[in-house]
Amino acid sequence: xxxxxxxxxxxxxxxxxxxxxLILDTAESFREVSTRPIKKVPTLRGRTVINLFFEPSTRTxxxxxxxxxxxxxxxxxxxxxxxxxxxxxxLLDTAYNLEAMSPDLLVVRHSESGVPHMIASHIKTPVIxxxxxxxxxxxxxxxxxxxxxxxVKKLDGLxxxxxxDIAHSRVARSNIHAMNKCGMNxxxxxxxxxxxxxxxxxxxxxxxxxxxxxxDADVIMMLRIxxxxxxxxxxSSIREYANLFCLTQDKLKKARKDVLIMHPGPVNRxxxxxxxxxxxRHSVVLHQVNNGVAVRMALMFLLMGGxxxxxx
Amino acid sequence: xxxxxxxxxxxxxxxxxxxxxLILDTAESFREVSTRPIKKVPTLRGRTVINLFFEPSTRTxxxxxxxxxxxxxxxxxxxxxxxxxxxxxxLLDTAYNLEAMSPDLLVVRHSESGVPHMIASHIKTPVIxxxxxxxxxxxxxxxxxxxxxxxVKKLDGLxxxxxxDIAHSRVARSNIHAMNKCGMNxxxxxxxxxxxxxxxxxxxxxxxxxxxxxxDADVIMMLRIxxxxxxxxxxSSIREYANLFCLTQDKLKKARKDVLIMHPGPVNRxxxxxxxxxxxRHSVVLHQVNNGVAVRMALMFLLMGGxxxxxx
Amino acid sequence: xxxxxxxxxxxxxxxxxxxxxLILDTAESFREVSTRPIKKVPTLRGRTVINLFFEPSTRTxxxxxxxxxxxxxxxxxxxxxxxxxxxxxxLLDTAYNLEAMSPDLLVVRHSESGVPHMIASHIKTPVIxxxxxxxxxxxxxxxxxxxxxxxVKKLDGLxxxxxxDIAHSRVARSNIHAMNKCGMNxxxxxxxxxxxxxxxxxxxxxxxxxxxxxxDADVIMMLRIxxxxxxxxxxSSIREYANLFCLTQDKLKKARKDVLIMHPGPVNRxxxxxxxxxxxRHSVVLHQVNNGVAVRMALMFLLMGGxxxxxx
Numbered sequence: 001x002x003x004x005x006x007x008x009x010x011x012x013x014x015x016x017x018x019x020x021x022l023i024l025d026t027a028e029s030f031r032e033v034s035t036r037p038i039k040k041v042p043t044l045r046g047r048t049v050i051n052l053f054f055e056p057s058t059r060t061x062x063x064x065x066x067x068x069x070x071x072x073x074x075x076x077x078x079x080x081x082x083x084x085x086x087x088x089x090x091l092l093d094t095a096y097n098l099e100a101m102s103p104d105l106l107v108v109r110h111s112e113s114g115v116p117h118m119i120a121s122h123i124k125t126p127v128i129x130x131x132x133x134x135x136x137x138x139x140x141x142x143x144x145x146x147x148x149x150x151x152v153k154k155l156d157g158l159x160x161x162x163x164x165d166i167a168h169s170r171v172a173r174s175n176i177h178a179m180n181k182c183g184m185n186x187x188x189x190x191x192x193x194x195x196x197x198x199x200x201x202x203x204x205x206x207x208x209x210x211x212x213x214x215x216d217a218d219v220i221m222m223l224r225i226x227x228x229x230x231x232x233x234x235x236s237s238i239r240e241y242a243n244l245f246c247l248t249q250d251k252l253k254k255a256r257k258d259v260l261i262m263h264p265g266p267v268n269r270x271x272x273x274x275x276x277x278x279x280x281r282h283s284v285v286l287h288q289v290n291n292g293v294a295v296r297m298a299l300m301f302l303l304m305g306g307x308x309x310x311x312x
Numbered sequence: 313x314x315x316x317x318x319x320x321x322x323x324x325x326x327x328x329x330x331x332x333x334l335i336l337d338t339a340e341s342f343r344e345v346s347t348r349p350i351k352k353v354p355t356l357r358g359r360t361v362i363n364l365f366f367e368p369s370t371r372t373x374x375x376x377x378x379x380x381x382x383x384x385x386x387x388x389x390x391x392x393x394x395x396x397x398x399x400x401x402x403l404l405d406t407a408y409n410l411e412a413m414s415p416d417l418l419v420v421r422h423s424e425s426g427v428p429h430m431i432a433s434h435i436k437t438p439v440i441x442x443x444x445x446x447x448x449x450x451x452x453x454x455x456x457x458x459x460x461x462x463x464v465k466k467l468d469g470l471x472x473x474x475x476x477d478i479a480h481s482r483v484a485r486s487n488i489h490a491m492n493k494c495g496m497n498x499x500x501x502x503x504x505x506x507x508x509x510x511x512x513x514x515x516x517x518x519x520x521x522x523x524x525x526x527x528d529a530d531v532i533m534m535l536r537i538x539x540x541x542x543x544x545x546x547x548s549s550i551r552e553y554a555n556l557f558c559l560t561q562d563k564l565k566k567a568r569k570d571v572l573i574m575h576p577g578p579v580n581r582x583x584x585x586x587x588x589x590x591x592x593r594h595s596v597v598l599h600q601v602n603n604g605v606a607v608r609m610a611l612m613f614l615l616m617g618g619x620x621x622x623x624x
Numbered sequence: 625x626x627x628x629x630x631x632x633x634x635x636x637x638x639x640x641x642x643x644x645x646l647i648l649d650t651a652e653s654f655r656e657v658s659t660r661p662i663k664k665v666p667t668l669r670g671r672t673v674i675n676l677f678f679e680p681s682t683r684t685x686x687x688x689x690x691x692x693x694x695x696x697x698x699x700x701x702x703x704x705x706x707x708x709x710x711x712x713x714x715l716l717d718t719a720y721n722l723e724a725m726s727p728d729l730l731v732v733r734h735s736e737s738g739v740p741h742m743i744a745s746h747i748k749t750p751v752i753x754x755x756x757x758x759x760x761x762x763x764x765x766x767x768x769x770x771x772x773x774x775x776v777k778k779l780d781g782l783x784x785x786x787x788x789d790i791a792h793s794r795v796a797r798s799n800i801h802a803m804n805k806c807g808m809n810x811x812x813x814x815x816x817x818x819x820x821x822x823x824x825x826x827x828x829x830x831x832x833x834x835x836x837x838x839x840d841a842d843v844i845m846m847l848r849i850x851x852x853x854x855x856x857x858x859x860s861s862i863r864e865y866a867n868l869f870c871l872t873q874d875k876l877k878k879a880r881k882d883v884l885i886m887h888p889g890p891v892n893r894x895x896x897x898x899x900x901x902x903x904x905r906h907s908v909v910l911h912q913v914n915n916g917v918a919v920r921m922a923l924m925f926l927l928m929g930g931x932x933x934x935x936x
Contacts, residue, residue: 034414038358040386046662048690058390059409066360066413069386074664074693078682093890097683100913101690102658266405289412346726350670352698370702371721378672378725381698578717601724 004302008120008127011136012178020178024146026298027291033070034293044071047104047304052094053130054080054110059265059289060130060139064107067296071305076103095119104304108132113170126303128296134168140264141174143295145182147288148219151260156183159216161207163245164223164272165194171264172223176202189213190245191235210245214255221262222247222272238271248274252282260284316614320432320439323448324490332490336458338610339603345382346605356383359416359616364406365442366392366422371577371601372442372451376419379608385616388415407431416616420444425482438615440608446480452576453486455607457494459600460531463572468495471528473519475557476535476584477506483576484535488514501525502557503547522557526567533574534559534584550583560586564594572596628926632744632751635760636802644802648770650922651915657694658917668695671728671928676718677754678704678734683889683913684754684763688731691920695929697728719743728928732756737794750927752920758792764888765798767919769806771912772843775884780807783840785831787869788847788896789818795888796847800826813837814869815859834869838879845886846871846896862895872898876906884908 004023005016012020033041049068053061061077068075078098091110098106106127108116113133120127131137149155160179166172166188179186186204188195195206207213214220225241235241247261261273261282269275277283316331324332345353361380365373373389380387390410403422410418418439420428425445432439443449461467472491478484478500491498498516500507507518519525526532537553547553559573573585573594581587589595628647629640636644657665673692677685685701692699702722715734722730730751732740737757744751755761773779784803790796790812803810810828812819819830831837838844849865859865871885885897885906893899901907 036358039360039414039416040358046660046664046694048663048693050686058406062362062388062390062410063413065388066386066415069360069388070358074690076686076689076693078686090890094682096910097889097913098686100910101687101917102663102914103690104663265409266402286408286412289409290414293413348670351672351726351728352670370718374674374700374702374722375725377700378698378727381672381700382670577721578714598720598724601721602726605725 007303008116008129009138009299009303010117010120010127010129012138012141012174012181013136015138015178015181017181020142020145020181023142023295023298023302024149026302027142027146027294030297030301031291031294033297034290039070040072041070042072043301043305044068044073044104047071047073048102049073049075049105049107049300050098050103051075051077051107051130052098052109053078054108054115055131056080057109057131059292060109063289063292064128064130064296067293067300070293071297071300073104073300073304091115091119092122095123099123099125105300128299128303131170133170134173135170136174136177137170137264138174138178139292139295139299140171141178142299143288143291144175144221144262144264145178146291146295147262147284148260150287150291151284152218155179158184158218160184160186160219160221161189161210161213161217162186162221162223163189163210163247165225166190166199166223167194167196168226169223175221176204180204187213187217191241193235210247211251211254214252214259217255217259219260219262220247220255222267224264224266225268225271227268242271246271246274247277249276252277262288265289319615320428320441321450321611321615322429322432322439322441324450324453324486324493325448327450327490327493329493332454332457332493335454335607335610335614336461338614339454339458339606340462342609342613343603343606345609346602351382352384353382354384355613355617356380356385356416359383359385359612360414361385361387361417361419361612362410362415363387363389363419363442364410364421365390366420366427367443368392369421369443371604372421375601375604376440376442376608379605379612382605383609383612383617385416385612403427403431404434407435411435411437417612440611440615443482445482446485447482448486448489449482449576450486450490451604451607451611452483453490454611455600455603456483456487456533456574456576457490458603458607459574459596460572462599462603463596464530467491470496470530472496472498472531472533473501473522473525473529474498474533474535475501475522475559477537478502478511478535479506479508480538481535487533488516492516499525499529503553505547522559523563523566526564526571529567529571531572531574532559532567534579536576536578537580537583539580554583558583558586559589561588564589574600577601631927632740632753633762633923633927634741634744634751634753636762636765636798636805637760639762639802639805641805644766644769644805647766647919647922647926648773650926651766651770651918654921654925655915655918657921658914663694664696665694666696667925667929668692668697668728671695671697671924672726673697673699673729673731673924674722674727675699675701675731675754676722676733677702678732678739679755680704681733681755683916684733687913687916688752688754688920691917691924694917695921695924697924697928700727715739715743716746719747723747723749729924752923752927755794757794758797759794760798760801761794762798762802763916763919763923764795765802766923767912767915768795768799768845768886768888769802770915770919771886771908772884774911774915775908776842779803782808782842784808784810784843784845785813785834785837785841786810786845786847787813787834787871789849790814790823790847791818791820792850793847799845800828804828811837811841815865817859834871835875835878838876838883841879841883843884843886844871844879846891848888848890849892849895851892866895870895870898871901873900876901886912889913
């Protein structure tokens with residue numbers, strides 16, 4: 001078996017196109033497990049997964065926990081608030097100490113960019129970045145690609161719009177890198193205050209008009225607006241933002257009949273997506289969530305189970 | 313096998329008498345599991361149970377978690393404080409997203425009445441109400457009935473007193489519905505400020521004098537007083553409440569020799585029950601807790617395991 | 625098999641020398657489990673362990689949880705903040721209620737001394753003290769002894785320095801009792817304000833000069849300084865404390881070439897131990913953490929699994 005080119009999943013930027021396709025193919029083969037009455041395979045029995053979440057997240061933590069348990073791994077949850085970082089224990093101390101308990105995988109989420117990378121560079125245990133600051137959220141991008149590939153049956157050559165607060169979005173960043181590697185054409189749409197300067201260097205196009213940009217899109221990925229950004233004057237009001245960038249039936253007039261509409265959730269209805277658009281057949285938001293479990297099972301399998309010992 | 317008449321356990325009001333007896337009989341058969349050295353049956357292996365607790369509760373959450381694990385299910389805990397409702401994700405979004413991860417059961421507790429019903433009406437995954445506001449707490453009533461049936465060997469025709477803050481008690485409401493269906497005669501006792509207007513319509517009697525009311529009772533169920541109600545002027549002082557409604561040896565003078573004394577816990581000693589009464593042979597408070605695990609195993613089995621696939 | 629002399633592990637003070645050696649020997653035999661690809665033995669399948677942590681602790685809770693899961697036990701975590709002690713439920717009520725759910729072991733941590741003892745004296749379920757106030761932390765002392773025995777190949781006759789805030793340290797107290805029983809010679813070092821009056825009665829020596837005291841030491845165990853003690857005027861400044869008691873290469877000049885340096889973690893670098901000393905070959909801090917899992921597996925096995933039923 002040909003495995004991943006890397007020991008950790010820190011971001012899509014450090015994955016090869018082959019890695020991405022291997023992950024998606026593996027995830028596809030694990031999707032079936034969650035449809036069985038007995039949703040469990042013995043593949044990772046006796047492996048220890050630690051979910052180290054310094055930033056709260058119901059869905060991502062639950063998705064990793066379910067993925068681990070469906071592979072028969074033991075899953076340990078540690079949340080920032082109960083961790084001994086309250087005792088002044090440094091991040092790196094926490095990582096060293098956890099590693100000394102012989103886990104097989106650390107899943108790390110942190111509100112600051114770079115934390116999973118820093119941890120991974122100091123320990124031998126594989127690390128999955130489950131979201132770091134405004135940097136990367138690779139398992140989200142991978143589940144997005146899996147969802148697109150299932151629906152459109154290919155990735156290469158597809159036109160994708162990513163819409164919203166690009167500058168602060170780790171979901172956007174991970175998708176841009178992954179989509180570039182898979183031959184997809186990415187156009188970013190959003191207010192100028194939310195568009196990173198020089199982002200075109202990443203091989204993407206930029207547009208400020210959603211209704212026009214939808215025309216050629218195979219996929220429209222809406223991002224979540226952090227309401228607290230308003231205080232930072234990145235947009236003047238929710239209403240004004242929604243007028244320009246909320247995906248409505250009206251703005252979809254020029255769109256393709258079979259366009260896919262995606263969102264990493266949770267959706268602010270009427271701000272990022274109008275309710276009727278969200279509930280239309282174009283929307284694959286819950287398929288994304290469903291694919292999240294399969295993608296995380298695949299990542300765990302490829303990082304922990306891809307050796308001879310798994311055959312035992 | 314004849315199963316339940318319903319897909320969810322939202323309250324005892326929506327259960328039939330046959331449902332109740334099926335649950336109690338099933339619980340009786342599972343009680344033995346918790347007495348073994350190896351307290352585990354493979355019945356629900358590979359099923360995913362999500363404990364979604366928006367209101368904190370050591371005992372109820374732990375009881376459901378232990379019940380699930382003794383049936384070999386995978387149990388995922390989500391508490392309100394760590395859930396992404398802090399991100400403004402709506403309750404229903406949370407439910408839809410969790411359902412997309414293919415769980416087999418959601419156990420929901422919330423401080424507002426009706427939340428488990430609302431969730432159950434929108435998703436296909438079975439839901440157990442683990443307590444919603446002042447509405448229902450069906451697994452508590454079912455474990456109460458199991459405890460009574462074990463001790464008195466029947467339910468039909470028994471006289472039960474339920475004593476305390478009837479108006480605000482989901483335990484009282486679930487017991488009234490369940491006891492009515494099982495042919496039991498319920499008398500409610502408490503201060504007028506804590507007695508719902510028109511409650512007699514539910515087929516119960518009302519009394520304001522505990523010492524008199526105990527006379528014919530086979531079972532006296534004391535409810536927990538929420539100390540914060542005092543601020544709402546529902547009673548003038550804890551002392552006055554205890555004078556009138558604390559179950560003491562003195563107030564038990566006219567009681568039957570074999571009367572059962574119950575409480576859903578935690579007990580405010582000397583407020584609802586005098587210490588010597590709580591420690592007397594009449595008190596079955598800890599038997600109730602013990603039966604809680606068996607009842608929750610039964611509910612999980614009947615909602616998740618009652619099909620052909622369980623035979624695999 | 626000869627078992628432990630006690631039903632609970634409340635402190636090293638109540639263990640015999642034979643108990644300690646049995647625990648260390650058993651831990652030694654379980655260390656290998658955590659080095660396998662499949663880190664799991666079926667020994668405690670179907671046993672229920674409840675981690676009841678009223679005081680937050682990433683490492684100790686995680687270590688017990690991993691130990692339980694590697695023995696195939698079901699592990700339930702209850703933290704103080706989510707427990708119904710917020711409802712005014714007393715500690716003892718919590719314990720009685722948990723016991724009624726038929727667990728096989730309670731692991732209790734509390735910021736007040738004596739809580740695990742009080743719980744253990746009222747219930748039949750075995751209790752492990754995972755740290756109580758300034759009293760005892762027996763599993764920490766046992767993993768310390770295991771680490772020393774692995775490195776030095778014996779315990780009897782070794783000279784140990786314990787350095788720091790002796791008066792407030794449950795780690796010191798548990799080690800003093802355990803080391804005394806194993807024939808080790810203990811010298812306590814620290815500022816007079818942090819040295820309990822009359823501590824010599826426990827059969828230890830006291831010194832106030834670290835650089836001199838290191839001379840004959842086989843083992844130097846540094847304790848963690850609680851920074852908030854400074855407000856209590858137990859030392860005038862961190863800088864002054866570090867000048868006198870931080871273990872530096874300079875203070876180690878007279879030390880033995882093969883001295884072991886230990887710390888229960890997390891280390892305040894430059895306060896208790898200088899960075900270069902911490903990273904030197906003398907330091908066994910992470911070996912201590914690693915041994916923690918094996919010691920806790922041993923304690924669980926000896927308290928829960930040492931009977932005939934384990935052979936099934």
